[in-house]
Amino acid sequence: MRPHLTSDRTGTLALSFGLLALLVALAWWTIIYSQVIGGDYMSVPAALPCLANVTDTCSLAQALCKGSHFLGIRRYSPELLWAAAGLLAVGALLRLKRD
Numbered sequence: 001m002r003p004h005l006t007s008d009r010t011g012t013l014a015l016s017f018g019l020l021a022l023l024v025a026l027a028w029w030t031i032i033y034s035q036v037i038g039g040d041y042m043s044v045p046a047a048l049p050c051l052a053n054v055t056d057t058c059s060l061a062q063a064l065c066k067g068s069h070f071l072g073i074r075r076y077s078p079e080l081l082w083a084a085a086g087l088l089a090v091g092a093l094l095r096l097k098r099d
């Protein structure tokens with residue numbers, strides 16, 4: 001018989017996956033934009049909005065990324081950050097809800 005998933009346990013899982021997704025999104029953004037920031041093409045404050053948005057400036061900055069790092073990734077996708085935020089929000093709401 002499968003154990004019953006309570007909203008508290010489901011909330012904990014959602015928070016855990018949300019936190020993991022957030023960390024991956026931040027690492028992914030850092031890998032891509034560290035080359036652009038390190039090359040003085042863009043400052044950190046100018047690159048921060050690219051965490052959550054795809055603008056023309058962000059697209060241009062990503063085009064400057066040559067993928068010369070160990071993973072060879074050239075593009076960052078902010079959808080992972082938004083998915084992480086959604087999981088964290090759902091997890092927090094479920095943890096606050098008591099059966």
